Amino acid sequence: MQKKSIIIAAVATFGLAGCLDTDVERGVAGAGAGLVGAEVLGTDPTGTALAGAAIGVLCDDAGVCRPAR
Secondary structure: OHHHHHHHHHHHHHHHHOOOOOHHHHHHHHHHHHHHHHHHHOOOHHHHHHHHHHHHHHOOOOOOOOOOO
């Protein structure tokens, strides 16, 4: 049951990251999603938070998300 809640939280965080306007906001949301992912996968929280933050910051540059302008 706990893993199900964690997965739902991660999906919600990734969805929210696409709606944010600045790189900093998306980076923070990505880091949070990385921490949730680390809990689900049982991996290093620091590495997954850094990866999530990087993905959040760079998602608009890659064309994955488009900030509102």
